[in-house]
Amino acid sequence: MKTKHLIYLLGLPLMIYTCSSDSPDDVIPDPKPDPTSEITYDDNIKSIMSANCTQCHGAPTSQGAPFxxxxxxxxxxxxxxxxxxxxxxxxxxxPAGLLSTDVRAMVKQWKDDGLLEN
Ligand code: HEC
Known part of the structure; x- marks a missing residue:
């Protein structure tokens, strides 16, 4: 068999595989760390808030944060x-700038999962 044909035979399944895993559903990155489990406040959201928000939106608030x-x-x-x-x-x-797409997607996913506490 000519090499050209061999490449075609091997390449086609790979192409089909690559295309099928690139469906529109995959555009929003899966939340990390575990895309199969639901997002909860205790496991995921609390740490996002304390890493990025509570230096202003703490208790008490500072730097003009309203709550x-x-x-x-x-x-x-x-x-x-x-x-x-x-x-x-x-x-x-x-205010310093947008957080990563993954972090922002995780907060959105938390809402979609029903705002679970734990
Ligand atoms: C450096 C301080 C600072 C940090 C860090 C910060 N904020 Fe704020 N935030 C403010 C201030 C000041 C305001 C009031 C002025 C404004 O709305 O821009 C505010 C307002 C807000 C509002 C009210 C918006 C509205 O339209 O009523 C929300 C919601 C909010 N912040 C969420 C967050 C979240 C979520 C994070 C972390 C991902 C965060 N903030 C991090 C200072 C901060």
Whole structure:
């Protein structure tokens, strides 16, 4: 068999595989660390808030932040405006700039999963 044919035979399944795993569902990166488990406040969101938000949105608040984001209830009650500002590149939270796509997707996923505490 000519090498050309061999490449075609080997390449076609690979192409099909690559294309099929590139469906529109995959555009939003899977939340980390475990894409198969649901996002919860205790496991995922609390650490995002304390790493990126509570230096201003702490208890007490500082640097002009209008409210605390240190408890499950506080974060849950403001989830829509939190998601909106975390993804607002013109006026982001934190003010220093947008966080990674993964982190932002995780907060969104938390809402989609039903705002679980643990
Ligand atoms: C450096 C301090 C600082 C950090 C860090 C910070 N914020 Fe803020 N945040 C502020 C200040 C000041 C305001 C009020 C002014 C404004 O809305 O821009 C505010 C306002 C907000 C609002 C209210 C928006 C509105 O339209 O009512 C939300 C929601 C918010 N922050 C969420 C967050 C989240 C979530 C994080 C972390 C991912 C975060 N912030 C990190 C200082 C901070």
């Amino acid at each position: 605390s984001l240190t408890t499950f209830t506080q974060v849950k009650n403001r989830v829509d405006v939190i998601i909106s500002r975390m993804n607002n590149s013109a006026n982001p939270m934190p």
